[in-house]
Amino acid sequence: MRILMVGGGAIGLLSARLLAEAGAEVCLLDQGALGGESSWAGGGIVSPLYPWRYSPAVTALAHWSQDFYPRLAEQLLAETGIDPEVYVTGLYWLDLDDEAEALAWAVREGRPLHSVDIGAVHEAVPPLGPGFSRALHMPGVANVRNPRLTKALREALLRMPNVTLHEQCAVSGFIREGARICGVRTADGDIHADRVVVAAGAWSGELLTSLGIELPVEPVKGQMILYKCAEDFLPSMVLAKGRYAIPRKDGHILIGSTLEHAGFDKTPTEDALASLKASAVELLPALVDAEVVGHWAGLRPGSPEGIPFIGPVPGLAGLWLNCGHYRNGLVLAPASCQLLADLMLGREPIVDPAPYAPQARIALPPCQAPL
Known part of the structure; x- marks a missing residue:
């Protein structure tokens, strides 16, 4: 099976890796540099900022991923010599404002979230x-050095013989044969495949x-800023009023982030800089x-309730989605x-796929809408 992955962020790269490990021939392309958009720009907290405010669909994926990340980092370090730095700080x-709801969620989901005395927090995090x-404190939360x-x-993909990577290769359209999608058109020529996966982040909606x-x-x-401090300056991540501080192992401290609807504009602004510094x-x-x-901006792929679209597109055989993960x-x-x-491989899914299925969650042209 030849699979074409459109989008080379964390979602596209990891999807390509898993499919290639299963024996598929994978071609991955991106309009820019691989990993150069929101996957580079984000903070890398391996938890939703407020996990109790999300639907069970997001919670199911988050819990599975949190448990898997340390193993993934070990595998990638062994394979490539590059350490993603999954850093457990809590x-x-x-x-x-919704502390009671958070604690109730933790009991319901079996997660180690507890109320702690503010004096103990100041002892644990002296610069606070x-x-x-x-x-509230959750001790096992990690952050990953996303770049x-x-x-x-x-x-890792470059070392796989059944994977081809194309950077600076924008998709201008899809190759369609009746009700089947069988490839994409690019400035470098047409690329054919048995299945096409759109994992293009914030550009996915525009592409379709x-x-x-x-x-x-x-x-x-979303805009963020970066400081460089001593390596032991901040021992834990902290979050208040929607803003967070994330320590890296080498002493870099990320502060984020803004939430702006400005189209595809990624220009950092002085107003955001002042707000983030405050x-x-x-x-x-x-x-x-x-x-x-450092001060930069990235574009999150906003979606309803932050629930991603994962699965085949009804009415267009060969077209699949893995996009819309928002924050x-x-x-x-x-x-x-x-x-x-x-x-895609017909295996037993790790979670119920129904909440993420594109069917009934996207608007299709009348001629494509399933009966």
């Missing part, structure tokens, strides 16, 4: 600011408009005199890609 949520009164993750996945398909995936801009100082006052060493692409990637591979 996460503190501060002054939540003084203006907080309540905290290194995509770099490791790219290197050429087929008359209304896929509710749209770009949602949040950074509120969380960690010692950053007031620290230099911002949780890196969190949900291992499970989403495993589910896609299970469905």
Whole structure:
């Protein structure tokens, strides 16, 4: 089976890896550099920011992925020599408005989320600011160094003889034979395949408009800033008022992020910089005199309720989706890609695929709508 993967972020790269491991011939292409969009720009927390606020569909994928990430990092390091740095620091949520709902969710889902005294938080996280009164803690939460993750996945795919990678190769349309999609058109020529998977992140909805398909995936801009501190400056991730601080092993501290509907504009703005710096100082006052060493924006693939589209497109044989992960692409990637591979290869799926099925969740032209 020859599979064409459109989109080379974490979702496309990991999907390609799993399908190639199963023996498929995989061609992966991206309009830019592999891993260069939201998979590079995100923070890499291996948890939804507020997991209790999501539907069971998101929770199921998140739990499976969280348990799988350490093994994935070990595999990629052994194969490529590139460490994705899955860094278990735990996460503190501060002054939540829905603390009771969070604790009830933790009991229901069997997750280790507990209320902790704010004094104990200050002892565990000495640079934390003084203006907080309540905290919840989940000790096992990790973050992944997302640029290194995509770099490791790219290197792993380059070593597989049944995988071909094409960067700077934008799709201009699909090759269609009746009710079947059998490839894509690019500036470098047509590429044919038995199945085409759209994993193009924020660009997925726009890409499918050429087929008359209304896929509710749209770009949602997020800006972040980066500081460089001592390696032991921040021992845990902290989150308050929708903003978070993420420590990397080498002392870099990420502060994010904004939530903006600005189309495909990825321009960093001075307003966002000022807002993020204010949040950074509120969380960690010692950053007031620290230099911002990075400021960037990425485009999340916004979708209804943040539930991704995973599965075949009804009425167009050969066309599949793995997109629309919104703010949780890196969190949900291992499970989403495993589910896609299970469905494409006819295996028992790791979770119930129904909540993610494109059927009934996308608008098709009348001639394609299933009876």
